[in-house]
Amino acid sequence: MSFWKASTSSIDYDEGHLTQEDRVKFESRLKSDLKLQDDLKEVRLIKQLLKTSAPHATPLDPEIFTQRILSKIDRHTPKPSTFWETIISNLQPILNTKSLAWGAAAASLTLALVFGWQSFQSNSKLEALLNNELNETMLFQVASIAFKKSNDQASSRLELSELLEWTGEMDVVNIIDRSGKLPSKKAYKELLSPDTTSDKNRD
Amino acid sequence: MEHDHNLVRRHKEGDRKATEELIRMYQGVVFGVIFKIYPNKAICEELTQDAFIRAFDKIDQFQERSTFKSWLIRIAINLTKNYLTSYGFRNVKPVEDFNRVKDQAGESHELTVAHKKLGQSLQALVRDLPHKQRTAVMLRIYEDMSFSEIAETMDCPFDTAKANYRHGIQSLKKNLFKHNKELAHELLESLDIFN
Numbered sequence: 001m002s003f004w005k006a007s008t009s010s011i012d013y014d015e016g017h018l019t020q021e022d023r024v025k026f027e028s029r030l031k032s033d034l035k036l037q038d039d040l041k042e043v044r045l046i047k048q049l050l051k052t053s054a055p056h057a058t059p060l061d062p063e064i065f066t067q068r069i070l071s072k073i074d075r076h077t078p079k080p081s082t083f084w085e086t087i088i089s090n091l092q093p094i095l096n097t098k099s100l101a102w103g104a105a106a107a108s109l110t111l112a113l114v115f116g117w118q119s120f121q122s123n124s125k126l127e128a129l130l131n132n133e134l135n136e137t138m139l140f141q142v143a144s145i146a147f148k149k150s151n152d153q154a155s156s157r158l159e160l161s162e163l164l165e166w167t168g169e170m171d172v173v174n175i176i177d178r179s180g181k182l183p184s185k186k187a188y189k190e191l192l193s194p195d196t197t198s199d200k201n202r203d
Numbered sequence: 204m205e206h207d208h209n210l211v212r213r214h215k216e217g218d219r220k221a222t223e224e225l226i227r228m229y230q231g232v233v234f235g236v237i238f239k240i241y242p243n244k245a246i247c248e249e250l251t252q253d254a255f256i257r258a259f260d261k262i263d264q265f266q267e268r269s270t271f272k273s274w275l276i277r278i279a280i281n282l283t284k285n286y287l288t289s290y291g292f293r294n295v296k297p298v299e300d301f302n303r304v305k306d307q308a309g310e311s312h313e314l315t316v317a318h319k320k321l322g323q324s325l326q327a328l329v330r331d332l333p334h335k336q337r338t339a340v341m342l343r344i345y346e347d348m349s350f351s352e353i354a355e356t357m358d359c360p361f362d363t364a365k366a367n368y369r370h371g372i373q374s375l376k377k378n379l380f381k382h383n384k385e386l387a388h389e390l391l392e393s394l395d396i397f398n
Contacts, residue, residue, distance in 0.1 A: 043376060046325070051344060052318065053325055070222065
């Protein structure tokens, strides 16, 4: 009742003391208060109905569901075990979806990372690159460094060769050795498809 | 909120236990929100999983200005909205039975026929509300969120969240009473506003 009393307490209920003007005010106030009361009641009904009629599903088993999400996350985020796998896994989406120019840049990035491994090793940029934060500008910047390095530092090839031998990816060494500069379109394709190059080697 | 952010920081550092705890803590609420929008259990499970995967995938974008919960729910709502507007959705209908009326604790209630009928009409009206109004009403009624939390979750100003809620409730009220006048008044008679 407190709401109702508060809203009408300023009005004298004894009609004998009311002027015509007061009576009009009183009736108008009463009407508006009654309307507000009805409105509040209706809103309350809506809220109650919403709660009691909410669609309800049997809760999921939290443990099973947690494990299911975790395994999906694991599948969604490959965890590279070697330096080389890290590079490939980061480049693969680009190689699969972008044009040849992107493929060239991506392959160059691979070279840059390998040739410039030591200089990149202590660089936080490397970490960023390997965490899927590749963007076009960075890629081409690194690519241009890669070209310079691959032309200027013949001695780096030994390190590259050692590194790739360790990771079992000799095909890339072969591509670089054959071309001496940028690999051909065909060589790029081979670079982009590790499975194909492996089959070729087995033949 | 501090515990929430601490878990997120540990998750970013690769702590799997923190990831598990975040999933355990919020899977229920995410599933619940999606289910209220689209009551199809199988699809809601998929969308809940997708919401977590998307959140963890974009975790670097989480700035800790809001709670992880509201950020996650925002992702879930957006995913559901995208799903509902996708081409594939047009031929799919919710499959849950609305006759199974239960309260928030999952307890069954003996409801009057009028109550059940109005509840069903109301749920249909909720589904027809504009997306923002429906979201605001759901977060307020089912998740007991404050308007600040709703604004955070919906990524909109406080007043907009409040207006969306108010317009949503008014629209539900207007349409429910328009189509079910007698039943609604029958129920109103038994409702004590001062309790």
